[in-house]
Amino acid sequence: MLKLKLFVQESWLLLASSFFFGLLIAVTNAALSGKIEQNKTAKLNELTRTLLPDAAIFQPVQAEIEVTLPDGTKEAARIFEALSADKQRIGWSFMAHGSGFSGDIELVMAADKDFQKLRGYNVLVSSETPGFGDQMKNDYYRNQFVNAPTEPLTLSKTGNPAAVDSQIVAITGATVTSTAVVNLVNTFVVQIKDQMTKKGLIGNVSQQR
Amino acid sequence: MSASNDSLSSPYSAALFTGLWKENPTFRLLIGLCPPLAVTTAVKPALTMGLSVIFVLVCSNIVVSLMRNLIKPHVRIIMFTVTIATFVTICDMFLKAYTPKMSEMLGAYVPLIIVNCLIIFRAEACASKSGMVISILDGIGMGTGFTLALCTLAGIRELLATGHVFDIQVMPKAFVPWLAFQMPVGAFVTLGLILGLITALTRKKGA
Numbered sequence: 001m002l003k004l005k006l007f008v009q010e011s012w013l014l015l016a017s018s019f020f021f022g023l024l025i026a027v028t029n030a031a032l033s034g035k036i037e038q039n040k041t042a043k044l045n046e047l048t049r050t051l052l053p054d055a056a057i058f059q060p061v062q063a064e065i066e067v068t069l070p071d072g073t074k075e076a077a078r079i080f081e082a083l084s085a086d087k088q089r090i091g092w093s094f095m096a097h098g099s100g101f102s103g104d105i106e107l108v109m110a111a112d113k114d115f116q117k118l119r120g121y122n123v124l125v126s127s128e129t130p131g132f133g134d135q136m137k138n139d140y141y142r143n144q145f146v147n148a149p150t151e152p153l154t155l156s157k158t159g160n161p162a163a164v165d166s167q168i169v170a171i172t173g174a175t176v177t178s179t180a181v182v183n184l185v186n187t188f189v190v191q192i193k194d195q196m197t198k199k200g201l202i203g204n205v206s207q208q209r
Numbered sequence: 210m211s212a213s214n215d216s217l218s219s220p221y222s223a224a225l226f227t228g229l230w231k232e233n234p235t236f237r238l239l240i241g242l243c244p245p246l247a248v249t250t251a252v253k254p255a256l257t258m259g260l261s262v263i264f265v266l267v268c269s270n271i272v273v274s275l276m277r278n279l280i281k282p283h284v285r286i287i288m289f290t291v292t293i294a295t296f297v298t299i300c301d302m303f304l305k306a307y308t309p310k311m312s313e314m315l316g317a318y319v320p321l322i323i324v325n326c327l328i329i330f331r332a333e334a335c336a337s338k339s340g341m342v343i344s345i346l347d348g349i350g351m352g353t354g355f356t357l358a359l360c361t362l363a364g365i366r367e368l369l370a371t372g373h374v375f376d377i378q379v380m381p382k383a384f385v386p387w388l389a390f391q392m393p394v395g396a397f398v399t400l401g402l403i404l405g406l407i408t409a410l411t412r413k414k415g416a
């Protein structure tokens with residue numbers, strides 16, 4: 001009993017202020033969490049819309065599609081069906097991530113409605129070296145993925161970056177980042193395409209709406 | 210309160226102005242050096258970080274000053290940390306809600322204000338011994354000094370690394386950007402040169 005009294009005597013201010021501060025954070029969170037979530041969704045939609053400009057709605061794909069990462073772990077892929085204003089499918093968008101030169105790279109990618117050609121990517125998260133790996137956000141590198149086939153891509157040091165093919169020309173001085181982007185595209189695109197074909201989401205079956 | 214009756218204004222102005230130059234946290238005391246090195250690639254994020262620090266510093270100084278007679282000495286550090294963490298969390302949420310791009314740019318450095326020793330130092334050295342007005346002025350003064358230091362560093366780095374200041378083209382188009390200044394090495398070099406310059410200037414003054 002004495003111990004409890006001593007405990008309260010010594011720490012009542014800490015207990016009371018922790019309660020008060022907790023309340024303050026809870027109130028701020030309640031007031032702002034909606035807006036924070038809205039910002040996240042808006043960013044994702046904005047980035048995806050630049051890849052699929054005609055898309056009006058992004059509908060999450062319900063079918064379970066698993067991607068095996070290079071380290072052997074499996075995870076559920078986040079895929080969205082992009083629909084035009086009159087509910088016609090115009091493409092697909094999905095998230096892809098992997099390790100870059102410094103920290104994780106997270107991309108939002110898009111493919112055409114038959115999943116035959118990529119529509120490019122946008123960077124959601126990256127902390128690549130400014131001026132070097134960071135150039136993966138620039139058109140020079142990004143445009144090489146636009147209309148590239150949805151099959152394993154290869155990276156080369158020389159070549160024509162303007163050519164629409166499965167060969168990607170690396171960024172000078174940022175080989176690790178260039179390789180990382182190609183690898184994560186290969187990991188996600190090929191597996192997602194395979195499983196979506198198996199599940200009949202793409203291919204000959206056309207969804208009626 | 211330590212204010213004497215004969216010169217009431219002096220402790221207040223001292224509290225407000227010491228942090229700007231005489232005890233500038235970055236350039237003279239060399240404390241809280243994580244943000245000056247990490248977020249000074251451009252002026253905009255540096256200014257946002259500076260304003261966030263002013264907010265946290267003023268709020269934590271107010272709370273610590275109010276509680277100064279109630280805090281038991283051996284739990285004071287944890288009390289300061291809880292107080293600072295609360296205001297940093299609130300500040301972080303506001304940035305995420307109203308300036309999401311800036312919040313993303315600053316990344317983990319906003320939550321890291323919690324462990325910035327400038328704030329806990331002012332709580333210990335000033336707010337836990339002074340009245341509310343002095344503590345608020347001290348928070349504003351020290352925070353402004355810190356912000357000015359951040360902006361100076363960021364201005365130099367942004368100018369040399371991109372040719373822009375505050376996203377406005379300053380250097381001629383022919384200027385070749387010094388990319389190294391955008392990387393950590395640029396922060397160390399710039400801070401080192403500024404500190405060297407300040408030491409040289411103040412030494413001359415003393416001689």
